Amino acid sequence: MSILNLEHVSYGYIDGNKKRMILSDLSYQFERGKFYTVLGPSGSGKTTLLAIAGGLEKTQEGKLLFDGKNINDIGLGRYRKKYLSFVFQQFNLIPYLTAVENVVNVMEITDNKVPKPYKETALNLLNQFGIVKSKAERSILKLSGGEQQRVAIARGLATNVDLILADEPSGNLDTATEKEIIKIFRSLAKDYNKCVIVVTHSEGVSSLSDIQLELKDGKLIERR
Amino acid sequence: MYFMKRALKYLKNKKGKTLLLGFIFLVIANFVLAGLLVQNASKKAQEQTRISIGADVNFIMNWDELLNDMNRGVLDRDELGNMKGEVVHSNILSEGGGPTYKNFMEIVDSDYVESYDVSVSFEVISEGLRQYTLDTNSGSTMNGNGAVFDVKLFSAAEPRDFTDGTAELTSGRFATREEIDSGLNVILIEENIAELNNLRLGDTFSVSASILDYQNVDIDYEIVGIYRTFEVVDQRMVGKGGDSLLSQNRFYIPFNALQSIGMEKSEIDDILVTSNVISLKDPLNIDAFKEEAEQKIEIKYGRLDANDALYNNLMGPIESLGNISGILVVIIAVAGALIIGLITALTVNERKEEIGILLAVGESKLKIVSQFVLEVTIIAVIAFALSSFTGSYLGENISKAVLDSELLETQDSSYDGKAYNKGSYSKDQKNVQDIIAKESTVDISLNPTVLLQLLGLGLSLSVLSTVIPSLYVMRFNPKQILTNRNS
Structure with a gap:
């Protein structure tokens, strides 16, 4: 059974006098345990697709089902809080919190069961991603880009969700770190049975995914 | 959280x-x-x-309003009634919310009021009594007409002069509420007068009053209290006005005793009581008290003054x-x-x-x-x-x-x-x-x-x-x- 099902989703905006469709009658089913990448040129609607899949934006037409339930019925806020997590290109960590506090923050927000004490759980999680305690308790502004992205990924996993959406997660990282991050995503899909959807420009990143998708003319096409 | x-x-x-x-x-x-x-x-x-x-309020005449109405011809001077003599009464003033006895009593019937007193003074003559004088410290009897004494009517159980320390009761008692209301002929006299005339508590003596149409009325009073006065009167005033101005020569009798002099109840109601005081329980209630009074009667020719100017x-x-x-x-x-x-x-x-x-x-x-x-x-x-x-x-x-x-x-x-x-x-x-x-x-x-x-x-x-x-x-x-x- 699919975890995320997009059914006839359309989304567009008014450009001058005519409506420009970004997503047009798009249907696709995403499954657990798989690492997806979505490719496409700039302006093709990749970020919009991710925003709709992540409940940051409402569909204009069609519907989005999570485990068979319409996310509008779940409620977008609750959907974001309980069922998925985001990893952004800019990391989007809260700057005045430490690494571990950023992770604990989402644990406090989610309704999902997370082992307590949260701080210990967060430190263990961060340690798994190579962020040792001394670094975890530093302000995130004092960590490198790669370390911040690992913190962001750890934050994404901290709430025990099955769907991870990432928008150009390695866009700001060097090649070595990029490979390391992609390795983590693959591991999340294979070892933790998560559904990982990564939007990217990079053919290199895409080549490491289970399923490569291309967003073309508002529709998702499987490349392999 | x-x-x-x-x-x-x-x-x-x-x-x-x-x-x-x-x-x-x-x-x-x-x-x-x-x-x-x-x-x-x-x-x-x-x-x-x-x-x-x-917390003291005085119910005083509003002369400005009165004179204004007279000048405008709204009020005829002759209609004002008996404005001459020691005891002044006027029905027009009473109806116009002036400081008459009736209006005063209506105003003081309030929860804000702690105590009140009105005093009206007039002179009486006694042929048998000796007057207190400053010169010899021994009493004298005025010429053949008898000695003149000042009478102060009061309506409070304890007259204001006693509460403010001007006088002190040395023996006997004040008039009871019943005696005040029914206007019984009871009297408080000064200790020098008592001594000079060999008067004691329970004694009676007669005075002659002429406040009503200049007709003399003889009244007998029973002494219920003897007091000592601390009031110092300017000698020049005594020189001009006579020894009756001395506070020793003052009698205190209940207000309603005027009935025994021959005044009707309605005439007593219309008596001007410009010397009065209303003590409120709380000075901060003055404005509320004034408002309440103005709701009871239209105070046109009168004014409630709580030292507002000051x-x-x-x-x-x-x-x-x-x-x-x-x-x-x-x-x-x-x-x-x-x-x-x-x-x-x-x-x-x-x-x-x-x-x-x-x-x-x-x-x-x-x-x-x-x-x-x-x-x-x-x-x-x-x-x-x-x-x-x-x-x-x-x-x-x-x-x-x-x-x-x-x-x-x-x-x-x-x-x-x-x-x-x-x-x-x-x-x-x-x-x-x-x-x-x-x-x-x-x-x-x-x-x-x-x-x-x-x-x-x-x-x-x-x-x-x-x-x-x-x-x-x-x-x-x-x-x-x-x-x-x-x-």
Whole structure:
């Protein structure tokens, strides 16, 4: 059974006098345990697709089902809080919190069961991603880009969700770190049975995914 | 509840912004507190002055209104009735709300009234009694017509002269309420008269009164009390007016005893009782008492005077000060809210990214706004708490300086005499100085009310200045916030 099902989703905006469709009658089913990448040129609607899949934006037409339930019925806020997590290109960590506090923050927000004490759980999680305690308790502004992205990924996993959406997660990282991050995503899909959807420009990143998708003319096409 | 921890973390990590906002709050709080203290001090000074002036009200003639009606021809001088003689009565004045016995009794029938007294004086002649004189300390009998004595009618159980210490009962008792109301012929005489005439409690003696159409009426009085007087009468007045002006030659008899002299009840009701006093339970109830009295009767030819001229003279500048400080508090509060609102709006705008992140991870908008409100509230509470030290010092000094200067001006202008010549005001300069002395010792330190006002204002400022800009940002969805920032 699919975890995320997009059914006839359309989304567009008014450009001058005519409506420009970004997503047009798009249907696709995403499954657990798989690492997806979505490719496409700039302006093709990749970020919009991710925003709709992540409940940051409402569909204009069609519907989005999570485990068979319409996310509008779940409620977008609750959907974001309980069922998925985001990893952004800019990391989007809260700057005045430490690494571990950023992770604990989402644990406090989610309704999902997370082992307590949260701080210990967060430190263990961060340690798994190579962020040792001394670094975890530093302000995130004092960590490198790669370390911040690992913190962001750890934050994404901290709430025990099955769907991870990432928008150009390695866009700001060097090649070595990029490979390391992609390795983590693959591991999340294979070892933790998560559904990982990564939007990217990079053919290199895409080549490491289970399923490569291309967003073309508002529709998702499987490349392999 | 992690939003609280986030708020604390933000304050700790953004020390510069926190200190800047705290400093602005502190400045505003100091001004507000100073304004509140001045306002509070002026209110207290007003209350203190009212208390110092006392709870006594006089029901006096409104001559301006009376003369005005006469000049306009609305009132005929002849219609006024018997305005001559010692005991004046007028039905027109009674109906026009003048200070007649009937109107007086109606007004004093109030829960605000602690006690009251009216006194009407007239002279009586006694052929058998010896009068007290200053020269020989031995009594004399006036020529062949007999000795003249002053009679003071009273309506209170204990006449005013006794309550204010002018006289003291040395033996016997005062008239009972029943004796006063029924107008029994009981009398209080001075101890010198008692001694000179060998009179004792229970004795009776006869006097002749001629207050009604100049007809002499002989009345027998029973002595129920003997008093000692402390009143000192100016010898020059005695020289001109005779020994009957000496307070030793005064008899106290109940008001309604006039009936035994031959006056009808309706005539007694219409008697002018311009020498009266109404003591209220609380001086702060004076305005309420006046309002109540005016609802009972239309007080046209009368006026209830609570030393208003003095009060207004003393309080005018201080009331203005209170009003100005009140306006200042509002202006400062509004200006403060705008300044803090602007700073908070800029801060919230800078934190759009954070809002987007928090919304993206599922945090509720309410908790995000609560976090921002809490941050500003913590700063506001600390700043306002600090201001309770700095602001109270500042406010106390400002209040003292301003009150002192206002009082000095008031004191100067009070002595020009204008304040005392109106109505029945009779306080001397010493009393005015006493009042000013009491007023200048008004407690203008911080009190719980001012602190609560300050806290309420601080909380309102922080909530208002944060919620509005936060709600503005909250209109965006997280995608807008994050993509705008990332693009």
